[in-house]
Amino acid sequence: MTGKCVWFEGIPFPSLDYSPELLREVQESFLIKDEDVLLLTFPKSGMNWLMETVCLIHSKGDPKWIQSVPIWEGSPWVELSGYNLLKDKEGPRFITSHLFVQLFPRSFFKSKAKMIYLIRNPRDVLVSGYFFWRSAKFVKRPQSLEQYFEWFVEGNVVFGSWFDHARGWMSMRDKENFLILSYEEMKWDTRSTVEKICQFLGKKLEPEELNSVLKNNSFQVMKENNMSNFSLLKGQYLEENGLLLRKGVTGDWKNYFTVAQAEIFDKLFQEKMADLPQELFAWE
């Protein structure tokens, strides 16, 4: 998959709008402010769901903003075209990124900016990525799930190894400006997770505002929102069958992994993550 990539400090990036020069500038010069809110995930972990949720919390559940502005403008990607948008923006910003911890703007580590890291069962990340990258025009596409499985376990996919990405960010987990959430908890109890995000961000919502956040960040409503469902990316970046909101469930990997693949994955997970608290990985 990495054949078509742009490389920066050993990490492969899609041949989209990434460049080593921009990535270096982001890392060295982008100024994170204390009042910023940062959203971080490995690709296909539910980033757009988190972005939509945070924007809805900000607008107190009013969907006008998320229905009128592309999702990548509400919470721009710092390592992409969002860089220029963000640089000139006054006041508190939502900032999105898939960057590894070591590539993230260095100014963050001295700031009080709040960061949310959303983690998802990497087996589901793998399946979600397989279906998504098959319809993307800016990567070498996997020809089969078997092939993508091999790439993924070797860390030979865009943005590199899930294990290294997760381990890197997990090292921040004791900091008080850092919140780890899982896609699974967000799926199984969306209300409590949104309340947790509100508490972390110091936002108070009235019951009807919270209900509106929950209505508008639901899979079905997001799937129908052309500002959030990536339909604007069809043509230039995605094939017509390209879907961001594919199934939106947990445990879908069980429908795709063979018994042998499940065993290989379990063994690898043990090798790579055994020393971390296992309650961080509460999934099926």
Ligand code: PPS
């Ligand atoms: S990306 O392209 O890397 O930024 O993709 P990302 O947004 O991180 O992940 C896409 C997966 O998130 C699911 N998703 C949702 N699930 C539940 N509810 C809502 N509202 C929601 N929004 C996005 C999306 O369906 C992708 O997962 P899969 O398993 O492919 O369906």
